[in-house]
Amino acid sequence: MMRAMQTTTQSPVRLVLAPMQGLTDAPMRDLLTRIGGFDECVSEFVRITHTVHSRATWLRYAPEIANGNRTAAGVPCTVQLLGSDADNMARNALEAVRFGVDKIDLNFGCPAPTVNKHQGGAVLLKEPERVFHIVRTLRQALPAHIPLTGKMRLGFEDKSLALENAAAIAEGGACGLTVHARTKVEGYDPPAHWVWVRKIAGAVSIPVTANGDVFCLEDYLAIRRESGCNSVMIGRGAVMRPDLARQIKRYEAGQAAEAAPFAEVAQWIVHFFDLCVAKEAGNQYPQARLKQWLGMLRKAYPEADALFARVRTLKTADDIRRELAV
């Protein structure tokens, strides 16, 4: 078992691991927060439709709940809700709190067509008054000690309502806002418009976290400079370079900030596979997650490309383990 290796240097900088459905699931959050550098992480979105989720469902999305809302390395995990029915979202949020959740984030950024078709995610950014209504309804329903935050894109088709939406989230009663610096129609096309995060941070009175396209230390320095924020959320870059947050924290502490050699990454790969098997053995989940991750890691590490080629056609966990041991 890997030891917890979280960096504990005092730093005014706050790094948050992004919620990414199908990517930063519990095993990945466990691994990346062990490697270090992250101050916080967020669960994949929990979709709220007409039902009220059971305890088992909340725990499936966020097993951290059973560990005091912390990953094994002790990093706090926020649970994210996605939906459009404010009353049912409030009912679900209250249940989640009853089961132990202690911080809730609301998703106003998901671009998925099925989600948007049901009025969830980024489509809500067309109607700031609905955004306000959702945030206010949840804020009023939740006990005062439960922090409520929001995460938004810059808009749906364009950025004309960016400031209004940010104000709606702040005035609705959120105590923090993360901004993914793109509209829905911009998808993931570069560039992320970091200066827009600065505009938003200047317009609202709650702390703002800047997000989008931080893939290396230089990107981190640029997003800090352009957004003016000292809180940064990292998503895909953290999956491609698992020690990116650790590098950033070391840099901020005036220490050497070299990337981990592949030999160290190889240990993380084995550990991640073990975590996936522990979560769900007996189906293709561990194999699929490993292959997906190698497919991303190979953008930063050529060695991961060779490993990906070796495991690509393997079907069983035993075969994959044998290959990882080589």
Ligand SMILES: Cc1cc2nc3c(=O)[nH]c(=O)nc-3n(C[C@H](O)[C@H](O)[C@H](O)COP(=O)(O)O)c2cc1C
């Ligand atoms: C595969 C994938 C799944 C995502 N799922 C979520 C999600 O569940 N909730 C959310 O708020 N954002 C989600 N996002 C958006 C990320 O949190 C983040 O805002 C975006 O990837 C930009 O940051 P990055 O450039 O550092 O990756 C997802 C992004 C990706 C690529």
